[in-house]
Amino acid sequence: MNTDELVELGQQLRVDSVRASAAAGSGHPTSSMSAADLVAVLFANHLRYDMDRPDHPGNDRFILSKGxxxxxxxxxxxxxxxxxDGELLTFRKLGSRLEGHPTPRRLPYVETATGSLGQGLPIGVGIALAGRRLEHTGYRVWVLCGDSELAEGSVWEAAEHAAYEGLDNLTAIVDVNRLGQRGATRHGHDLDAYARRFQAFGWHTIEVDGHDVDAVDxxxxxxxxxxxxxTVVLARTLKGKGVASVQDREGLHGKPLPEADEAIxxxxxxxxRTFHVHEPxxxxxxxxxxSSETELPRWDxxxxxxxxxxxxxxxxxxxSGRGDVVALDGEVSDSTxxxxxxxxxxxxxxxxxxxxQxxxxxxxxxxxxxxxxxASTFAAFLTRAYDFVRMASVSGACVNLVGSHAGVSIGQDGPSQMGLEDLAMMxxxxxxxxxxxxxxxxxxxxxAAMAGLDGVRYLRTSRGAAPVLYGPDxxxxxxxxxxLRSGERDRLTLVAAGVTVHEALAAADTLARxxxxxxVVDLYSVKPVDRETLRRAAEETGCLVTVEDHREEGGLGDxxxxxxxxxxxxxRLVRLAVRTMPGSASPDEQLHAAGIDAASIASAVTLLVEEAVVR
Incomplete structure (x- = not known):
């Protein structure tokens, strides 16, 4: 499009943003109006995308980080x-595909859910990595960010990683409109302040008037x-651009325009006006x-x-068996x-x-x-990325997360390294x-099973060696x-998972003598849980005792x-879990101090059985 056409398209996008928000009675039209020219130029002149084939392998990828x-x-x-147009006016209404913050669950053109600020650029880095290192199709990734979200540390994790990987197929566009939700942003319209930060991470920076369509082009x-x-394009814009009563004014974030018809x-x-997006x-x-048949390792x-x-x-x-499997790690791959x-x-x-993150x-x-x-790291460190895990679910993303060094059983490293909340959060x-x-x-x-599941999948692994209980088939x-243990005279059921399975078995042997x-039940599937087996155990033994190397809240007991x-x-349910703040000690000492080793389990069961007899 030429200059006049781009200006007109930008105005159309502003008008329709005002209309959609007015029809919904809510929304963020002023944030949309500031970036209208940026999006108009991108979609009309630079984005390459087959709108009839959102899954086209050559499509450019656009992420609205300021969701x-x-x-x-x-x-x-x-x-x-x-x-x-009729669907546009269903914005934010029940059953509409046009949610308040876009998600790929509803619209195939949306790459990822971005309602939580600071996530678009990091995810864009992942998509750009796929294009550069795996797919080699030449597509570009465009990410539109707001200036407020540049306060998020995740943005700078992404900035450093993108520069380190030399991702010249990635362009960030920052809508520097000066205003956040409650007032001015930290750096206001100081484009140089943002440029210095991106340059320090190794980015090519371009500063531009975001309402000059030729300059943006x-x-x-x-x-x-x-x-x-x-490359990052730092665009100086005005929130609410084009409507004098709201332009560059505070206090209007997240509100429809008060006089929509007059603004239009x-x-x-x-x-x-409609236009045809350039083909890939x-x-x-x-x-x-x-792909080929996967031959899993086997142990006796x-x-x-x-x-x-x-x-x-x-x-x-x-x-080796599946060419679509990729692995990521957080610099602890020798441990995970x-x-x-x-x-x-x-x-x-x-x-x-x-x-x-x-x-x-x-x-x-x-x-x-x-x-x-x-993606693997220590279970404890996944807490830093929990917002990304939560938003992955909103996106409907299918990701496998693996947390190692879980629980007090890791031993001497102490509580900072122990994943004790991971089961609850996942x-x-x-x-x-x-x-x-x-x-x-x-x-x-x-x-292997995780690869075929939907949604977020989490596997918890342990540091220390343990005896192999099951055959490879x-x-x-x-x-x-x-x-693992069952009989007609069972007085109660021990429910364990991971390291505590071995402790429960040892306790069961002691008690049998x-x-x-x-x-003894090995509840390896914590979610979804085996309801049938647990209900039968409750009916037949009357009492369940859960034993977990995890905090009491949210884990195996729940x-x-x-x-x-x-x-x-x-x-009757009794929980044995980690209730204290551990220090440094050997794995065996840690399990005993937490009351989840074999001796502690046996003592707890003996007490429970004695109480049952007395009652």
């Missing part, structure tokens, strides 16, 4: 012929021609992923193997054992260093492109799967469990309670 400006995005989709062209480093008239009235450069043939019962070791070997094997994958499949391994974001970006990512994620294997063969089977369906029979959430009587 509250969704009226602008939907207005652009309307101008590009992807949605109709040239900036995008310069970004496309820049090689060896990512001031913007030049209704327009209904490539022919659009889907990539062919090589009685061998002592850490589940983290089993994870690494199983992941490497899965990578993701290094086994890295050595066998270096072209599909992504080192994210100590930047857990970028780690999970990159996994989400890779998943958005159809890859099957496994169980709380919508649609998640949470798995906690106790031996090597079980781990290998669950690693044993199956472990997600949602299942294993009953004392004439006290107990059932997962067991889920089996009785249908209104049936809840059995």
């Amino acid at each position: 509250h400006a969704s009226p602008l995005l939907y207005s652009a989709y309307k101008a590009a012929g992807a949605i109709e 040239r900036a995008y062209g310069e970004a496309r021609s820049t090689t060896g480093q990512p 008239a001031e913007l030049g009235g209704l327009r209904d 450069h490539t022919s659009g043939q889907p990539r062919v992923i090589p 019962p009685g061998e002592k193997v850490a589940t983290r070791d089993a994870y690494g070997h199983a992941l490497a094997a899965l990578g 054992r993701a290094e086994f994958f890295a050595k066998e499949h270096p072209e599909r391994f992504f080192e994210c260093y100590i930047a857990e 970028q780690l999970v974001a990159a996994a989400v970006g890779l998943a958005a492109r159809g890859w099957v990512p496994y 169980r709380a994620v919508y649609g998640s799967t949470v798995l906690y294997p106790c031996d090597a063969n079980q781990t290998a089977k669950l690693v 044993e199956e472990f369906p997600v949602g299942g469990s294993k009953v 004392e004439g006290i029979d107990v059932r 997962a067991v309670l889920d089996a009785f959430s249908d209104g049936r009587p809840v059995p």
Whole structure:
């Protein structure tokens, strides 16, 4: 489009943003109006995208990181012929695809959910990595950010990673409109302040008047021609641009314009222009992923193997069988054992260093492109990236997260390294799967099973070696469990997972010698939980004792309670969990101090049985 056409398109996007927000009675029209010219120039002259084929492998990728400006995005989709005017006016209404913040669950053109600020650029880095290192189709990734979100540390994790990887297929566009939600931003309209920061990370920077469509057009062209480093276009804009009563005014964030009809008239009235987005450069043939039968590693019962070791070997094997599997790690791959994958499949391994938000974001970006990512770090450190995990669920992203060094059983490193809250936080994620294997063969089977699941999948692994309990041909369906000890005279049921399975078995042997029979259930699938087995155990033994190397809140005990959430009587339930703040000690000492080792379990059971007899 020429200059006049671009100006007109920008005005149309403003008008439609005002209309959509007015019809909804809510929304962020002023944030949309500031970036209207930026989006108009991008969609009309630079974006290459087949609107009839959102899955076209050669499509450029556009991420609206300032997701509250969704009226602008939907207005652009309307101008590009992807949605109709009637649908535009369903914005924010029940059942509409046009949500307050866009998500790919509703619209196929949306790459990722971005309602939580500071996530668009990190995920864009993941998509750009896929394009550069895996797909080689030449598509570009464009990310529109707001200036307020540049206060987020995740943005700078992304900035450093993109520059380190030389992602010249990535362009960030920053709408520097000076105003945040409650007032002025930290740097206001000081473009140089932002430029110095991006330059320090190794980005090519361009400063521009965001309402000069020709200048914006040239900036995008310069970004496309820049090689060896990512580019950021820093655009000075005015919030509420084009309507005098709201332009560059505080106190109007997140509110429809008070006089929408007058504002529309001031913007030049209704327009209904459509345009054709440029086609991708490539022919659009889907990539062919090589695959073969996966031969998982096998261990003999009685061998002592850490589940983290089993994870690494199983992941490497899965990578040999499936060409769509990729692995990411946060500079602890020698501990998580993701290094086994890295050595066998270096072209599909992504080192994210100590930047857990970028780690999970990159996994989400890779998943958005159809890859099957496994992202690993210490379980404790995933708490830093929990907002990205939560938003991955909102996006419907299929990502595999693996947390190692879980629980007090890691030993001398102390509480800062112990994942003691991870089961709770992962169980709380919508649609998640949470798995906690106790031996090597079980781990290998669950690693392979994760690749075929939906949503966020979490696997918890342990540091220390443990005896292999199961044969290599044993199956472990997600949602299942294993009953390891059972008899007609069982006085109660021990429910354990991971390291505590071994402690529960040892306790059961001790108790048996004392004439006290107990059932032992390996609840390796923490979510979904095996309700049938737990209900039968409750009916037949009368009491459930959960034993977990985790905090009492939200972990195995709460997962067991889920089996009785249908209104049936809840059995007697006793929880053995980590209730103190650990220090440094050996793994055995840690388990004993927490009251979850074999001796402590046996003592608790003896007391429970004695109380039951007295009563």
